[in-house]
Structures are given as C-alpha cells and as structure tokens.
Amino acid sequence: MAEQRGQQRGAPRSPSMAQVAQRAGVSHQTVSRVLNDASLVKEETRLRVLAAIEELGYRRNFAARLLATNRSRRIGVVSAHLVLHGPSMIASAVQEAGQAEGYDVSLIGLSEFSVEALESAVDRLCDQAVEAIVVAVAHREAAEMTRALQLPIPVVIVQGVVAGQPLTAGIDQEAGAIMGVSHLLDLGHRHVAHVSGPREWTEASQRRLGWRRAHEERGLLPGPELDGDWSPASGYRAGLMIAEDSAVTAVFAGNDSMALGLLKALHERGRRVPDDISVVGFDNVPEAAFFWPALTTVAQDFAELGRRALSLALAAVRGDEEASTDLIAPSLCVRESTAAPRQSRPA
Structure with missing residues (x-):
C-alpha cells in the first residue's frame, strides 16, 4: 500500500495545453481553437495539433464535454493581488454571481502580474474548456495584453476600464x-x-x-x-x-x-x-x-460589478460580443474623519 501511494504521488501529471502547443509548434490559442472546433484553423495545422494531443495523451475531459454539448457551464476568472480588498471582493462577487446562474467558476490568482503569468493562467482555464473568462487585473497593461491573446472565447475585463468599451464592466x-x-x-x-x-x-x-x-x-x-x-x-x-x-x-x-x-x-x-x-x-x-x-x-458596489461581469460574459457566449455597460457609480460614506477646517487664528 505504501508503495502504491508512493507511485501515485510520483505519477506524472496530465499534459497541459501549453505542452500540446509546444509539441505541435503552434500557440495555445490555436490548440484552444482546435478543441473548440473553430473554422479559422487550417486543416494541416488542425491535424498537427490532433496528432500532438494523441501523442502526449492530453486528457480532454472538460474539452470533450464542451465539444459534445457546446456548453461546459464553467466561467474562468483571472485575478491578481487577492490579498488586497478590491481584487478579493471582485473575485468573490463573480463567483457568487456565477453560482447564482448555475455556473461553476474556476479562479486563478496571480501573486504578481506578468505576461507569462497571464498566459499560463489563461492556458489552465482553457484546459478546463471555460465558456468565457473574466480578467480582474488592475495593471495598466493587463487589458491590452489580454486582448492580444486573441482567445476563441469571450473575455470580460473588469478593472482599469472606461465607459463604453465592449466586454468591460467596472466601477467609476x-x-x-x-x-x-x-x-x-x-x-x-x-x-x-x-x-x-x-x-x-x-x-x-x-x-x-x-x-x-x-x-x-x-x-x-x-x-x-x-x-x-x-x-x-x-x-x-x-x-x-x-x-x-x-x-x-x-x-x-x-x-x-x-x-x-x-x-x-x-x-x-x-x-x-x-x-x-x-x-x-x-x-x-x-x-x-x-x-x-x-x-x-x-x-464600491462589488456585488453589482460581479453580476454585470457575469451578465456580459454570458451575453457574449450567446453571440452578443459587442455588449458593453456603463461604469457603476460609487457612493460616499461620511463618518467622523472629516470636518470643516479650523479658522485661522490671529497671530
């Protein structure tokens, strides 16, 4: 039994989408497109990706479910700096909104933001065949880098956005x-x-x-x-x-x-x-x-932000990819730390 447990602990992990992409000589976005049966992939490339999947023994558990039903009922969330109040509240709000709509929510937290960390997180979520991804990263380059990935599934940005942008939700x-x-x-x-x-x-x-x-x-x-x-x-x-x-x-x-x-x-x-x-x-x-x-x-109304982010993601899954929303207005809580300044005293 001990030997068996040791073998289990030492068993190799299932290959990732990134490894499939490396073996096929393509990007992970291309692998995702093949798994999602996208029409934009050349036949030669598609066959090369399928051969890499077969050779590596890539487990298409979630992906197979998606291909069979076209629905995984799973939303992905990428967030950074979850130790801070705002990011943690946004992630929690999206999870609660997803669960209320009958969706599983997969959360990947980044301790620090980088292109490599973002790509790795997206790769892991695509391995789970999520229907859409919500990116809650406030770094000034996060939105641009996310869109540059050109994923075959909708991506909703919820931090560092301005009003009127497609597939964005945020607080003003x-x-x-x-x-x-x-x-x-x-x-x-x-x-x-x-x-x-x-x-x-x-x-x-x-x-x-x-x-x-x-x-x-x-x-x-x-x-x-x-x-x-x-x-x-x-x-x-x-x-x-x-x-x-x-x-x-x-x-x-x-x-x-x-x-x-x-x-x-x-x-x-x-x-x-x-x-x-x-x-x-x-x-x-x-x-x-x-x-x-x-x-x-x-x-900040984080609960409303979570609901709007999920609503946009599901609308995009249904085909409304230009969906956008106004920024959520914050409110002021006046307490005892503010008062009128004292009048200047005479010299």
Missing part, C-alpha cells in the same frame, strides 16, 4: 475620487493632499486624476502628492511627512489601508483628526467604520 474610479475630494472642498478645505496607489495600477491613476479634476473644477491647486503602495505602512510613511506640513488640512488616501496608516502617523505626531486634518479613504472596507475616528470613504 475617477468619479469616486472626485466625490471624496469634493466632499472635503465643500467643507472648506482648499488644497487637499493625496496619498496615491502604485503608478502601474490603472485604478490608482484614475483616482489620482479624479483628485486633480475636483480641484480644477473649482479653480484650485491640489495639495502635495505622496506615493504609496496600497499598504498601511506606506500610508504611515506618508502620514509622517504630512504631519510636518502645517498647511495641509485634508488628505485623500487612495485606499482605506493607506488611510489607516495615515491616521496612526497623525495620532503619533499630535495632529488631531478631524480637528486639525480631515481624512477620506477609498473602498469602504468592513473595518472602516471602526477606525479611530471612523473613516469617511468612497464605497
């Missing part, structure tokens, strides 16, 4: 930033500082743009900008610098985690929130209401 990040910063400006603050997310994230750029536009709409110059990386530690470092600038009366943090670090730094340096400095975050994490003080923040 710029509008959310404008909403949060405008709240501070309405209270009487005039130069709101910003702790931004990573430069390579599209959503960080969109929130930064909203911060600037909220000032431009009122003919004001924004306050200082400090770089962050979504972590509380980066918010804390930015907060130490902001605490030394007496001209700063309000800060817009790119997410709630950085706002948490910012609040700690301000407390340590004796800058009271909101008496001395008001703080607005972004995301409305469940803990935001329990920060000290409770955090005013921009909320």
Whole structure:
C-alpha cells in the first residue's frame, strides 16, 4: 500500500495545453481553437495539433464535454493581488454571481502580474474548456495584453476600464475620487493632499486624476502628492511627512489601508483628526467604520460589478460580443474623519 501511494504521488501529471502547443509548434490559442472546433484553423495545422494531443495523451475531459454539448457551464476568472480588498471582493462577487446562474467558476490568482503569468493562467482555464473568462487585473497593461491573446472565447475585463468599451464592466474610479475630494472642498478645505496607489495600477491613476479634476473644477491647486503602495505602512510613511506640513488640512488616501496608516502617523505626531486634518479613504472596507475616528470613504458596489461581469460574459457566449455597460457609480460614506477646517487664528 505504501508503495502504491508512493507511485501515485510520483505519477506524472496530465499534459497541459501549453505542452500540446509546444509539441505541435503552434500557440495555445490555436490548440484552444482546435478543441473548440473553430473554422479559422487550417486543416494541416488542425491535424498537427490532433496528432500532438494523441501523442502526449492530453486528457480532454472538460474539452470533450464542451465539444459534445457546446456548453461546459464553467466561467474562468483571472485575478491578481487577492490579498488586497478590491481584487478579493471582485473575485468573490463573480463567483457568487456565477453560482447564482448555475455556473461553476474556476479562479486563478496571480501573486504578481506578468505576461507569462497571464498566459499560463489563461492556458489552465482553457484546459478546463471555460465558456468565457473574466480578467480582474488592475495593471495598466493587463487589458491590452489580454486582448492580444486573441482567445476563441469571450473575455470580460473588469478593472482599469472606461465607459463604453465592449466586454468591460467596472466601477467609476475617477468619479469616486472626485466625490471624496469634493466632499472635503465643500467643507472648506482648499488644497487637499493625496496619498496615491502604485503608478502601474490603472485604478490608482484614475483616482489620482479624479483628485486633480475636483480641484480644477473649482479653480484650485491640489495639495502635495505622496506615493504609496496600497499598504498601511506606506500610508504611515506618508502620514509622517504630512504631519510636518502645517498647511495641509485634508488628505485623500487612495485606499482605506493607506488611510489607516495615515491616521496612526497623525495620532503619533499630535495632529488631531478631524480637528486639525480631515481624512477620506477609498473602498469602504468592513473595518472602516471602526477606525479611530471612523473613516469617511468612497464605497464600491462589488456585488453589482460581479453580476454585470457575469451578465456580459454570458451575453457574449450567446453571440452578443459587442455588449458593453456603463461604469457603476460609487457612493460616499461620511463618518467622523472629516470636518470643516479650523479658522485661522490671529497671530
């Protein structure tokens, strides 16, 4: 029995689609097209791919089911940075929406984004004969790289998108930033500082743009900008610098985690929130209401995003490949971390 278990543990894994593609001298997209019986593949190429499948013993379990029924009732999701609130909530929302519609959802998480990691994830999902793929990766190059794969199945992009693009669903990040910063400006603050997310994230750029536009709409110059990386530690470092600038009366943090670090730094340096400095975050994490003080923040409707992403994917599976949707409007949760600035004291 022990010997048998050892043999099982040491048994070779079934060949992947990537190995079939390598043996046939084609791309994994071509292998996927052959498995999906697409008409765009030349007969010579198709025969070469089928020969590689036979030679390697590629198991077409999910693929065979798809070819027999033309439906696998399975949706794939590729997401990155699942340790962060936004990506994890989006992935969960798509899974829940899929299950509500009777679909299995296969999720592949990427710890870091790269072309190789994206291609590998897509390859693994195609091995499962998913009917469509939802890509939830906020890196500024993710959407372009995904579309460059030219997959034979629909792909819906749900992060880093703009309104009106086909097969995209998203939350209006710029509008959310404008909403949060405008709240501070309405209270009487005039130069709101910003702790931004990573430069390579599209959503960080969109929130930064909203911060600037909220000032431009009122003919004001924004306050200082400090770089962050979504972590509380980066918010804390930015907060130490902001605490030394007496001209700063309000800060817009790119997410709630950085706002948490910012609040700690301000407390340590004796800058009271909101008496001395008001703080607005972004995301409305469940803990935001329990920060000290409770955090005013921009909320995103991830459940609605998951439903829209799945709806677009299923519409595309039915043949409506030009389906598109408006961006989802965020909302503002006003709590105790914001107030009007104190009046200037006489010298």
